[in-house]
Amino acid sequence: MTTNPKTEELKNIFLNVTNSDGIITEKQKNHNGKFIGDEKDVRPTTTEICPECNNDSAFYELKQIRSADESETRFFTCTECGKNWREDDH
Secondary structure (H helix, E strand, O other), rough: OOOHHHHHHHHOOOEEEOOOOEEEEEEEEOOOOOEEEEEEEEEOOOOOOOOOOOOOOEEEEEEEOOOOOOOEEEEEOOOOOEEEEEEOOO
16 A cells, blocks of 8 residues: 555644743654654844854844833844844944
């Protein structure tokens, strides 16, 4: 009996999981409920130069930490070295 590859593919479930550090990763479960493969970081990235290692890619997050009439603060994490920094408009 042959199986349809698309049907087999649908048996795997992808889950977005937030860990204790607030990092969103994607995990894959097979049809038996077992995790398979590696976790994949699914946070959004942007082109931003890291002040530590000069890498040109960073994860980013926007947060409203001041009053509502001021712009959001942008938080970055380097995809290579993990350095964290922030950027404000003032």
